[in-house]
Amino acid sequence: MTTPRTEHLVLPGVLTAEQAAGTVAGILAVQREDGAIPWFRGHHLDPWDHTEAAMALDAAGEHEAAARAYEWLARHQNPDGSWYAAYADGDCTRVTDRGRETNFVAYPAVGVWHHYLSTGDDTFLDRMWPMVFAAVEYVLALQQPGGQIGWKGEDGGGRTTDALLTGSSSIHQALRCALALAEQREEPQPDWELAVGALRHAIRRHPERFLDKSRYSMDWYYPVLGGALTGTEAADRIEEDWDRFVVPGLGVRCVVPNPWVTGGESAELALTLWAMGESDRALDVLKSIQHLRDAESGLYWTGYVFEDATIWPRELTTWTAGSLLLAVAALGGHEATCTVFSGTHLPTGLDPDCCAV
Numbered sequence: 602m603t604t605p606r607t608e609h610l611v612l613p614g615v616l617t618a619e620q621a622a623g624t625v626a627g628i629l630a631v632q633r634e635d636g637a638i639p640w641f642r643g644h645h646l647d648p649w650d651h652t653e654a655a656m657a658l659d660a661a662g663e664h665e666a667a668a669r670a671y672e673w674l675a676r677h678q679n680p681d682g683s684w685y686a687a688y689a690d691g692d693c694t695r696v697t698d699r700g701r702e703t704n705f706v707a708y709p710a711v712g713v714w715h716h717y718l719s720t721g722d723d724t725f726l727d728r729m730w731p732m733v734f735a736a737v738e739y740v741l742a743l744q745q746p747g748g749q750i751g752w753k754g755e756d757g758g759g760r761t762t763d764a765l766l767t768g769s770s771s772i773h774q775a776l777r778c779a780l781a782l783a784e785q786r787e788e789p790q791p792d793w794e795l796a797v798g799a800l801r802h803a804i805r806r807h808p809e810r811f812l813d814k815s816r817y818s819m820d821w822y823y824p825v826l827g828g829a830l831t832g833t834e835a836a837d838r839i840e841e842d843w844d845r846f847v848v849p850g851l852g853v854r855c856v857v858p859n860p861w862v863t864g865g866e867s868a869e870l871a872l873t874l875w876a877m878g879e880s881d882r883a884l885d886v887l888k889s890i891q892h893l894r895d896a897e898s899g900l901y902w903t904g905y906v907f908e909d910a911t912i913w914p915r916e917l918t919t920w921t922a923g924s925l926l927l928a929v930a931a932l933g934g935h936e937a938t939c940t941v942f943s944g945t946h947l948p949t950g951l952d953p954d955c956c957a958v
Contacts, residue, residue: 607661609933614888616929623899624926625661628654628919630898636669639690640918641900645697648674648684648705649771650920652712657923659719660930660938667716668725674709675732682706682735683754701754704768707740707775709733711941714778717785718937730786737779740772741796748799749810766804766811767819770827773800777828778941780948798951804829817856818846818866826873828944835877846870851907852890860908864893864901868924875931876943887928893921901925 610621632638638654639646655670677694678684683706687698713729716722742760743751749764750772776797783790803810804824814820821842825835846854852862853870867890874883893902893912900917930938940946 609935610661610926610929612884612887612929612932614884615891615925620894620899621661621926621929624901624922625658625663625899627899627917628657628922629663629666631919632658632666632670633690636666636671636673637688637690638670638919640920641916643690644916645687645689647687647698649702649708650918650923652708653927654919654923656712656715656938656941657926657930659716660926660935664716664720664722667712667719668722671709671713671716671725671729675729678732678735681754682737682739684736686753699756701739702768703740703743703750703752703754704765704771704775706736707772707779709736710775710779710782714781715937715941717782718940726782726785730782733779733782737776737790737793740775741793744796744800745810747807747810748796748801748803749807750800764803764811765814766808767814767817767823769800769811770804770823770829772827773797773804773829774827774941774944774947776800777944777947777949780950781946784948794948794950796950798949801829801950805834818853818870821846822870822873825877826869826942828876828947831944839873839877847886848907850889851892851905853886855904861904861906861913862890863904864890864921865903865918865924868921868928871928872924872931872942875928880932883928883932887925887932890925 607618607621610616611618631642637646638651655667658667683701685696686700686702689695689697710733713733717726745762750769751761752765752768754760780793824830830838845857848862852867855861855863855866867886871883871886895917898917901921902912903914903916903918903921906913927938931942
């Protein structure tokens with residue numbers, strides 16, 4: 602009998618109720634008592650993947666565990682509003698990468714809004730608002746005159762002006778969720794509205810403002826997943842490079858021409874397709890990566906080198922499992938997940954084509 606907690610995580614050909622529960626249990630087994638969710642035990646934690654795993658827990662009804670993950674972020678936020686790019690498992694006060702990547706810093710806003718939509722917990726929202734506000738202000742301090750976001754800050758205040766399309770697209774979603782949080786609190790943020798519009802305009806109209814990473818599948822689908830491209834623009838972009846990145850029956854390449862498909866990119870593409878209204882094709886993609894499932898742990902291997910028929914690397918990552926659960930939750934109609942990824946009910950900020958060219 603499917604339980605209410607996981608009924609929207611059951612998807613024929615992808616997850617049974619027992620398998621869904623096993624995947625959720627796999628993430629919980631990796632989560633530390635302090636709330637931290639590393640990639641896997643013994644590896645590092647980064648704020649983006651930590652948040653994605655926490656969102657998967659909320660989608661599964663594990664709200665207390667998800668809240669602990671966000672409390673961890675609040676305790677470890679830097680005074681300038683940022684987080685470091687990597688923290689050691691086992692001693693999450695030890696930083697292993699002191700870069701402050703802007704998409705990492707922005708993404709907790711998506712998770713906090715997702716948690717609030719999942720729980721309706723106003724007290725949680727009150728506690729997390731200062732964290733989200735400081736993070737967004739840090740990120741927008743790296744926005745360039747063309748709208749794109751510099752991808753990283755450094756210790757001592759150094760900041761790069763170079764922007765990444767994937768990172769900026771993820772930030773676009775995060776800023777919209779932050780605006781939703783601000784609206785819920787009745788604290789308008791007009792500067793954020795201007796910023797998200799300028800960013801969307803850069804993503805839609807000015808690819809030259811971003812470093813060329815077009816070999817990576819994330820640069821292909823993230824402008825759609827992050828909500829900057831919709832409708833015909835989104836459909837055209839996905840169709841244009843479908844055959845370049847999708848390996849039928851196996852998943853999505855991380856980078857061309859490497860013969861390597863990855864579970865995380867595949868699940869994110871499925872989520873992208875769902876957001877475009879292409880649920881049947883999303884389901885096919887999710888079915889294609891079930892060869893990455895580890896039956897014992899319920900988690901998923903990061904990737905598969907298909908020329909060698911080899912699992913590589915030998916990592917069962919919480920974020921791969923998290924991305925799959927979120928894609929399944931969207932297909933299953935989980936309201937909070939649908940809201941943050943469809944973008945239909947998220948603030949849009951200033952219309953992108955009102956921005957200066």
